[in-house]
Amino acid sequence: MQKAFRDIDTILVSILSALVLLAIGIVPTLAQEPLPSWNDTQAKTRIMEFVKATVTEGGPDFVAQQDRIAVFDNDGTLWSEQPYYTQLGFVLDRVKTLAPQHPEWKTKEPFKSVLGDDLTGVAKGGERGMVELAMATHAGMTTDEFNDIVAKWFTEAKHPKTGKPYTEMTYLPMRELLDYLRANGFVTYIVSGGGVEFMRPVTETLYGIPPEQVVGSTILTEYAIVGDLPVLKRLPKINFIDDGPGKPVGINEFIGRKPIFAAGNSDGDYEMMRWTTVAKKSFAMLVHHTDAGREYAYDRQSAFGKLDKALEEANRRNWLVVDMKADWKKIFSFE
């Protein structure tokens, strides 16, 4: 056998071998450490130890792939919820956009306060005022129309403190955590008190989470025919509040399986964390907002994302409390 030919054959075999490895997915990729925006603290270690245990076949804590369900709160867990919820930002902007069609709002609360940029006045309206604002801005159109309104708003609206688009106010370490879990066979769900149709237009782009993996609060919709076209009309009536004890209810109704991983940041996530940690091998974590410099620092006294009872319980139940300041190298991509 002539050397030149043998070499060519050897090269061919090598290329084909590489292709085989590539094709069946066992070629070693360039070593990329997971969770690069997490500091090498105990938080990262605990997360990775849990994931490794659940995916180790034959190990005592192995969890079959179909049972690797992870649930994530959104506001304050995946993106910023201060100085107020993103969805409240949408409500405030939307009231201003619609004001010319509602001259009566100039003198009628809670609209008057919104139009006068008086947030204290808005807060005075309490829950009843908030529901009124929500219904005026979230109902009275079809689901397709609302989807377009929300999608358009996200392309224009800016965060009141940073001036960045709301879509850039997501936490990079948490996006890495979602990726890391999915790379390990987990299915990642959002389970949020926010409106499901407010989140769905952006969750796939922001988090890689498709519409069918978003559980949230809903308003009633009604099927109707307009011309010859079927539509769903959004009615001014709340259907389901996916918060607090509503979260396990929503998880059961929409997913129909118990999660084994839950991430939240407030007392509204407490019941979801309890529900998740019923499983023998399970993990619950709280994002604790401790970084006033890079983001915000708040817990027990906050109007949005109050964290009190869940923080107490975290110690007792060995849930991970992530200290944003100490555990996260970077919070936002734009830093």
Add this chain to the structure above:
Amino acid sequence: MQKAFRDIDTILVSILSALVLLAIGIVPTLAQEPLPSWNDTQAKTRIMEFVKATVTEGGPDFVAQQDRIAVFDNDGTLWSEQPYYTQLGFVLDRVKTLAPQHPEWKTKEPFKSVLGDDLTGVAKGGERGMVELAMATHAGMTTDEFNDIVAKWFTEAKHPKTGKPYTEMTYLPMRELLDYLRANGFVTYIVSGGGVEFMRPVTETLYGIPPEQVVGSTILTEYAIVGDLPVLKRLPKINFIDDGPGKPVGINEFIGRKPIFAAGNSDGDYEMMRWTTVAKKSFAMLVHHTDAGREYAYDRQSAFGKLDKALEEANRRNWLVVDMKADWKKIFSFE
């Protein structure tokens, strides 16, 4: 180059090439025709032409994989709904099981009729009687307990006409259709008027459809702590009826995308078929029960699965009407 060596290299290269093809999944498998229990009639042709068009990249009707959503009614579409719904069979059996704890049922309708095997008497109770029976058998326990009750019932209960387990009363051609769609990148959902927690314990085994892809009617549940254990209690109050105009509502709420393929068999599926066929490239089909010998023959006059308006509309809208007698080679696996 010596011939022997060259031959060995050629063999090696061939083996590796075959491995590559195998690994990347383009090796031709042993030709297994899809839908083997379907006769070679127009029904099969139309389904296959639709699927081929949606998966042909570069073609005018190509549909991206994430938009290949298929929705299936359950009763009368995936399994038999005569002489009465499977879930009604569960209700009747369950009343008898619980009767010793409810001596008052001996003289109280609609329970008295159930205990006396008087189905006409049960029917006389109307919708109110049915709700009363449903609540007495579906509420008052935790979701986990109900799951176990249902799962156990399915291992024991028999269909009143065939004497076969209800789990064998599924339509083989429809199971093949589910497989065929999934093999072509579709995600298959059940969207049924049946109770979601009545279906979920068996849909994965029967149809390859996991719990999170089952949309159905629900009753209210409530989060509670028993001892130190969080549970969801099933309350005797209907939360959502996933039938008729409720089906598009349920699809929007649970899936958050519009389907492009819908299969049903009754007027309760009409709105779902309208909602599905809004999409430019879409497909709707009705299973028409025409085979009194092998299954049942019924449509406009049936108490269960009445098919009238949807059958009229099918012609007008070019929806496929599957003639079970003519289009299906085999209906049940046990034939």
